[in-house]
Amino acid sequence: MSDPAGLRAVLDRALAEPAAGWSLGGYGAGATFRRAPGEPAFPPCGGRPGLVTPRGALVLGEADTLVPVAYETALGGGSWSQALALCRPLRLLPPCPAPAVSEIGPDGAAARAEDRDAVLFCLGLTLRQARLLARVRGKAVPRLRAACGRPADAALWAALPGFGAVLVAQSGRDRIEVVLPDAHPGPRALWFDKLLRLGRLHAATAPIPPGLAPVIHLHPPHPLDGTGYDRARHAAFEALLARFGDPDLVALKRRILAGEAVAEPRTRAARAAARVARAQRRHLAPA
Template sequence: MTGPQPDPAALRRILRQFLADPDAAWSLGGYGAGATFRRGADEPAGAPSGGRPGLVTPRGALVLGEAHTLVPVAYETALGPGSWSHALALCRPLHLLPPCPVPAVSELGPDAEAAREEDRDGVLFGLGLPLRQGRLLARVRGEAVRSLRVACGRPADAALWAALPGLGAVLVAARGGDRIEVVLPDAHPGPRALWFDKLLRQGRLHAATAPIPAGLAPVIHLHPPHPVTADGFDGERHAAFQALLARWGDSDLVALKSRILAGESVAVPDTRAARNAARVAQAQRLCLSAGGADPA
């Protein structure tokens, strides 16, 4: 296996390309907590203040200030008969991850890194969730500041989470110069705040089905548009992700999938990752054949 290699210039170009695509989705955080960002095709979108790359919409924001310095890992995941997902995980070496924060709500002061300059007077409160890849924060103003100060020193719970929309809070998932902001209450489709306590308490850095190389932890995920659409199979979308997979995927898994797509008789290694790659290949072979393309 050839491991993923950082390439900030190339990654910056890829991120810029998908920022311009309203069908791309993004997530920041860890297993069980974080935030996702997506926008509608006709939704107005501007740029974050300070010339930072990203997007700002009425419902949230995405800032990618340092994402291009992370380690890209492209992968696909079989979901069921004939279906799969794909993602580009932007990872950080484990030894560079901070420890989990103190498990209590804490006041952090004004949000100096807010995506919009006019939001920088909002006050940030850390929620103290056991998350190493980022921090889950709430930004509030006015009387809501007093309400969250009362909660300081105690663990965040489901009651506090449920109260945040009524406080006019903006949920912020942040890591260094990267962040996703979600105006609460959130709604699908659109930016979403995520907190699944049962998953979070497992202490995992990522789902077991994600073939992230040892020593790395995914911090940000780019979810490019999927080639299977309501109108059929989009060959251009498929080719675009396959190029990412060839560049930043596990070379052994890419080779295995290519051989299966070519119709070769292949002995699939008895590993979760290899079995997954074989299932993805079979699903894609069906889609490519149905679309009139040569699976090889």
Template sequence: MSDPSGPGTALRAVLDRALADPAMGWSLGGYGAGATFRRDPGEPATPPCGGRPGLVTPRGALVLGEADTLVPVAYETALGGEAWSQSLALCRPLPLLPPCPAPVVSERGRDHAAARAGDRDGVLFCLGLPLRQARLMARVREEAVSRLRAACGRPADAALWAALPGLGAVLVAESGRDRIEVVLEVVLEVVLPDARPGPRAQWFDRLLRLGRLHAATAPIPAGLAPVIHLHPPHPLDGGGYDLARHAAFEALLARFGDPELVALKRRVLAGEAAVPRTRAARAVARVARAQRRHLASA
């Protein structure tokens, strides 16, 4: 009998709360390419078809078909100065990752897993990017299908990427039964200095060519590859230092973080002048010292 309080149950509860929080950001993909999903607090959102967990908005969609079966790893990353980022990475064991797709555009057929039932007649084309964690695909219909068919058998290039919005394409980043969909023509309309945060597609050739599974600064345990990232709201977003946001991520670290790094952070927050030896530990100490200063003045 499964443990009702086991890690899968705890992760499902975290995902359910995250789906209800408009301040939560999501990303799916690998190092150099993928998609992100965000929404406004008042933006209309409905569940995906088929009873799957997730969110569907006019600008994109998030589907969590098997996210609760992945391995959660919570961590913070030291950035320049006293800045830091925070993430909950949902990882897949390396032996379970598929190989990279053929490095050319290829037709995949109808999108039977589309977040909206009305989009299942769209045709998927794999863009052939060298990613193991996810497949990046373009979903098109009508006359755009013939345009993408004409590109099959050749590598996707910057010209094809730039043409996708004009073809009415939806970018689909998919890993197993999890996916993010980005309505590209809508994204173009809102890319302004004061643009609302929303779904975005990402493709950086320079990073892809490095062949990394994740950034070197991310303390992902050996044998795992991050597939989905949750990006909780930062304590410094919005002015001041938000104690509730700080406490919320501390809870994630306590449940899903590296125990040694979590223990080190607690000691530094308590005032210990640690001089760690490893890169990950030094980053944790820098983040903890910055947070300690903010907490002292909050």
């Protein structure tokens, strides 16, 4: 990626779109950020790009320096997912933290200035792309200090809302904050122990180029919004795909959308792209 200003413009447009979703973390653990239409939102302190709502926060401190990879994933029932993954080279990823709760100190990078005196604890989950942290204050501080040195478990995870904790998924200067207890739709904290134990950097269905690991995902508004097919949303992601997607997969998809008969692709990523193209062609044909 040699155009950080262009990527920054893409991210700025997405921040202004209430229907866009964001996620930060690795395979099995992390956080997501969404906001409701009309929900109050303001920028993080310090002039950083992002959004702060009563239920959480998104800070994009260095997202425009990451490597963008746009892709689609075929789903059942003739649907598909779409995402812009912001990736970091594997050689630049830190090692996994020690598998135990540990105290970090005051959260000097909090999205809101009034939260900077609260105390951060690393939960010690075995992620390379991000750290999962709990931010607490008051009587909850000694409770988490008592857990230091031991692995985080399901009991501690379940206790965090009662501590008044904020879950922070952080990678470098990028982060998502989730006020607990979380609720759908809205910012969510994610921890799936079975997936985390697999040690994968991403889902096998995501065509991330070798040598890269996705850190942040932007999920633009989907063309199938539950009420029908939105051609403008489709066109908007097609532009991202053409700019940041795998050129071979983009070319294959265009051939199928144009009605060309193609042989069964050999790779998993190409077969998925073909399934997505055929699903989309059914919606594009009437138009």
